[in-house]
Amino acid sequence: MLKLFESIGEYVLLMQKVFSRPEKMAIYRRRIMHEMEALGLNSIGLTAIISVFIGCAVTLQMAITLESPFIPKFMIGYATREVMILEFSSTVVALILAGKVGSNIASEIGTMRITEQIDALEIMGVNSASYLILPKIVATVFFFPFLAIFSMLIGISGGYGIAELTGIMNPVEYIDGLRYCFYPDEITYALTKMVFFAFFITSISAYCGYYAKGNSLEVGKASTKAVVISSIVIMICNLVLTQIIRT
């Protein structure tokens, strides 16, 4: 328990170092563009694949579960939309990104730590925490909401596709369902969540890597730890934000 508080303290101090004044803006801009590509653009494929499959599966599941003369068919489209926007495209996508991006960040920074690259930066007088971590945080906080929007679109299209393909319901009714009781606030809510998730995934993973010590075994452990802790924090954060924003 004491160790937990110690770690939280260490994490807060690290974040203070990360958000202290950057060395030179031009260099940061270049690094942010690079990280957007490495952490954001490169995650589009994975996001697309899981979103389309989940979109299809949710639509099928809803069609089977809601098989009743008392429930209008368009409810299937409606339910798919709600599931995708409210939970899947933000929370579940964030969990998957925690696995991909989080482990990537932790092992990259951890390797830099054990091969003394971080020491080398410090010797030059560079604020290594800010130089390495800030561009990653800015890049993911900016880019992940786009991944969430992308996931919603792909997932919902997947549902439409499967309706068309299997004839399990009339695609026109699916579209009606998508339009039913739609509040744009739901999207704002999902994107707000994603901004928080992006920050936590990146900063926690960077923290795990930054304080890795020893050898490659430790880097492996740091990267596992990054994924586990980010995932737990995402779940807790999801509950808290839902409580705050939705009620």
Added chain:
Amino acid sequence: MIKAQNIVKSFEGRTVLKDISVEFGTGQTNLIIGRSGSGKTVLLKSLVGLHEVDEGSIFYDDVCFSTLDFRARKAIRKHVGMIFQGGALLDASTVEENVKLPLDLFTEQSEEEKRERVNLCLKRVNMEHAHHLYPSELSGGMVKRAAIARAIVMNPRYLFCDEPNSGLDPQTSIVIDNLISDITKEYNITTIINTHDMNSVMEIGEKIVFIYEGEKWWEGSKDDILHADNRELADFVFASAMAKRAKAAVK
């Protein structure tokens, strides 16, 4: 000149540096020697402030480094170059970008000026043709040379080298040693080198400090080292079979 006064450093209750006082002169190659695990790296990293010492003070010329805050240290770090044991080049950047980084961050030079300076430094270490290679594409000797180029790009007044020739073949080792020694003379740098290699000692050592289990056991010049009346030092110096035979032959 760099001076350490009574420095003590422990990790989790284990004392690794025990009350070390030592002075390293300007324009000469100072060597810290000792067996693996004796505390050389910890001493070097304490001198540059990568480890905070528990007790004692460290002076860079007349400035007491150990009491400075982050900002003031940063000012001194502009004059410090360091070569790490594994090179510590940034994996994601090319050799050129690695060498150029300090210029990018801390100078207002134009791209043209920076490129000229980088070319000059890479040429000095015979790496003209490696500008666009990544660290993973370099041999061990090339990594060390690129690290030297990066360390001297800002014209340092102090140069620290942690086992600059570990993992290199004997011939390349001598090239690297001489390179560091020549640069020290050329720019009148205070250079401190960690090594466990007796060849380096005989080749470039001017002042030599022998560390034994975290204590300063002996210091002197390379001429004294062969005749020093000190069992641990003699064990270290004459560890190789050939050195032993040479000694016996002299007797």
